């Protein structure tokens with residue numbers, strides 16, 4: 001094992017923890033991550049990286065590069081928070097500021113773990129031990145918009161040989177689970193107001209259109225492929241019961257296990273929306289927010305990640321961490337650990353059944369999840385289809401911690417999250433270094449990638465004229 005990387009990360013653990021805590025303490029929503037992106041970009045610049053800020057027309061997107069020549073290894077960082085999840089570092093519900101955002105997906109850890117890996121690799125390049133380019137990708141708005149896809153279409157991934165990333169979780173694993181492809185679209189209906197009791201015949205209700213669209217989509221569910229998913233929320237539905245609503249909006253996520261499935265289903269959803277407009281004599285307008293690829297990892301990279309994970313070992317939690325985890329587990333919904341059991345191979349089931357009784361994960365699980373989806377979506381998918389990509393998850397929370405929850409915010413701001421983050425930084429750094437030292441491994445990953453993409457070039461999944469949806473905040 002490359003001990004100097006491990007030593008460097010250990011010696012700098014306080015620096016990394018305080019960066020992560022700074023991002024945790026200033027939770028910002030996607031595209032608005034001014035303080036968070038600046039915190040990370042400044043730290044990289046101070047360490048000698050060349051930083052380009054505000055790339056791809058997004059003020060909070062940046063790239064930071066160190067070294068030169070091949071291979072170019074890109075490590076993906078995220079730092080956006082989620083709305084309404086403000087939470088203190090305690091194992092019971094206690095918002096720091098009611099209604100404010102919080103790091104309910106642990107992206108404060110994600111960004112700094114990736115940054116720590118880049119800094120450690122930089123030390124090795126500087127000392128002359130390895131040659132190549134290490135690049136941190138500051139990718140905003142993972143929760144709401146395909147910023148990575150936007151960075152790809154702006155050419156920012158064109159020279160990348162290998163991309164690496166990680167995500168905070170409650171387990172340690174090189175996961176093959178996929179994320180779904182998705183289209184995120186707001187359907188806006190425009191009608192005509194009228195007195196709802198006095199002259200309802202003159203009204204054309206935009207809210208009726210939204211409701212009929214939802215009814216249509218709920219019937220459509222029966223005739224979709226089983227892996228597809230539809231969810232919606234009504235953003236606007238009128239102002240008073242005695243006024244026929246002339247404006248109504250509904251926001252849909254349309255998901256499939258790959259782009260084709262998502263696109264096919266989206267076409268059918270669009271037909272339902274048109275039908276709803278026709279029935280209600282309203283106008284329908286489409287506000288296309290985002291679309292993403294499903295994830296698909298390159299096996300060669302997953303294998304290197306797995307071997308480096310085994311060298312580094314699991315995050316070592318102490319008694320206080322365990323006590324915290326035991327407390328916070330009492331607040332989890334019943335059955336929140338069962339998902340794990342559905343995933344594990346038969347031969348591993350007895351170990352997994354014992355594991356989920358524990359508060360924290362103390363083993364590296366075997367790679368699993370091949371051919372299965374975790375249901376959600378991420379713009380890491382677009383990177384997977386642009387360049388060979390690998391990802392690990394590390395234990396940053398109690399086993400069974402539900403995603404996008406206040407419990408996740410709590411763990412991401414304290415020692416459990418910090419330990420998982422430092423483990424991820426080490427594994428990613430060692431993996432990047434391995435690829436810098438072994439050009440055959442890089443070629444293998446690229447060959448495999450070319451085979452499964454069948455040599456097809458990445459094609460942007462969103463309309464050509466799409467711009468980042470800053471308009472979402474203008475309401």
Ligand SMILES: [Zn+2]
Pocket residue numbers: 105106107142167
């Ligand atoms: Zn996330």
